[in-house]
Amino acid sequence: MAMTSQVAILGAGVMGETLLSGLLRAGRRPEELLITERRAERATELRERYGVDVVTNVDAAAKADTLVLVVKPQDMPDLLAEIAPVIQPSQTVVSLAAGITTGFIESRLPEGVAVVRVMPNTPALVDEGMAAISRGAHCDESHLVLAEGLLAATGRVIRVPEKQQDAVTAISGSGPAYIFFVVEAMIEAGVHMGLPRSTASELVVQTVVGSAKLLRETGEHPTVLRERVTSPGGTTAAAVRELEDHKVRAAFLSAIEAARNRSRALAAE
Numbered sequence: 161m162a163m164t165s166q167v168a169i170l171g172a173g174v175m176g177e178t179l180l181s182g183l184l185r186a187g188r189r190p191e192e193l194l195i196t197e198r199r200a201e202r203a204t205e206l207r208e209r210y211g212v213d214v215v216t217n218v219d220a221a222a223k224a225d226t227l228v229l230v231v232k233p234q235d236m237p238d239l240l241a242e243i244a245p246v247i248q249p250s251q252t253v254v255s256l257a258a259g260i261t262t263g264f265i266e267s268r269l270p271e272g273v274a275v276v277r278v279m280p281n282t283p284a285l286v287d288e289g290m291a292a293i294s295r296g297a298h299c300d301e302s303h304l305v306l307a308e309g310l311l312a313a314t315g316r317v318i319r320v321p322e323k324q325q326d327a328v329t330a331i332s333g334s335g336p337a338y339i340f341f342v343v344e345a346m347i348e349a350g351v352h353m354g355l356p357r358s359t360a361s362e363l364v365v366q367t368v369v370g371s372a373k374l375l376r377e378t379g380e381h382p383t384v385l386r387e388r389v390t391s392p393g394g395t396t397a398a399a400v401r402e403l404e405d406h407k408v409r410a411a412f413l414s415a416i417e418a419a420r421n422r423s424r425a426l427a428a429e
């Protein structure tokens with residue numbers, strides 16, 4: 161039986177810390193949270209920074225009602241083997257690992273444990289995260305609501321059928337990296353044209369933030385917004401023609417399909 165209403169975050173790397181800090185910002189007390197972390201130095205750093213207890217995986221699985229698994233997909237089998245002997249069907253498992261199915265996790269835990277699969281993203285660190293959640297075989301509404309409560313601390317949450325999770329991973333899970341890639345390229349272009357790096361950086365970052373806000377607040381289709389920037393015979397038309405000539409749109413389609421395929425392959429590994 162779980163003894164408290166604690167949430168344990170198992171694996172406190174980039175995404176584990178993002179969730180931990182988000183829960184604390186959203187008003188959870190450090191005593192309600194536990195973390196586990198294989199790297200001792202990292203564990204000490206997080207305990208000092210956030211005032212949360214660091215425990216072993218077995219202790220976390222014995223104590224917490226909700227276990228949030230945030231290790232790399234490759235580390236998941238070992239972690240599941242470690243917690244399986246102590247976990248009870250009254251506990252809820254929430255997995256943030258790319259490519260790992262609820263069926264895989266269920267098959268390695270005692271019969272009846274509710275598993276929720278989540279794909280978050282790193283803008284959660286500034287409360288602008290996008291998370292998609294899917295139910296496992298033993299989940300009811302209360303488990304989904306519980307997972308939504310955790311993820312809503314750091315941004316938006318939607319529910320998707322699990323078969324869509326590989327595509328979700330490729331779009332919003334990896335998505336911030338594509339945007340940062342574009343930002344890097346735009347800053348580099350500014351520097352090539354002689355702008356100071358700091359000027360180029362400020363211009364690009366605010367342009368990305370402003371464009372995102374315009375999309376969100378107007379609800380307009382991106383094509384409409386792009387057409388508004390594109391004066392006939394003007395500068396934008398010249399640039400967009402180059403993007404089309406370099407098949408940038410096709411490159412995005414291929415890149416995102418590669419991410420989707422990699423998510424599928426992680427499950428097989």
Ligand SMILES: NC(=O)C1=CN([C@@H]2O[C@H](COP(=O)(O)OP(=O)(O)OC[C@H]3O[C@@H](n4cnc5c(N)ncnc54)[C@H](O)[C@@H]3O)[C@@H](O)[C@H]2O)C=CC1
Pocket residue numbers: 170171172173174175176196197198199202217230231232233235238239256257258259279280281282333334
């Ligand atoms: N970084 C991202 O943007 C996103 C990551 N994810 C998923 O989140 C998971 C974690 O990713 P990151 O945080 O980026 O990786 P990371 O490598 O930064 O963090 C994983 C942490 O788990 C620890 N760890 C590994 N095995 C452990 C064990 N048995 N017990 C305790 N701690 C253990 C590692 O020492 C490390 O600190 C992955 O499954 C990934 O697919 C999902 C969406 C976005």
Ligand SMILES: O=C(O)[C@@H]1CCC=N1
Pocket residue numbers: 258329333334
């Ligand atoms: O690159 C990865 O595998 C993880 C999943 C989504 C974002 N980062």
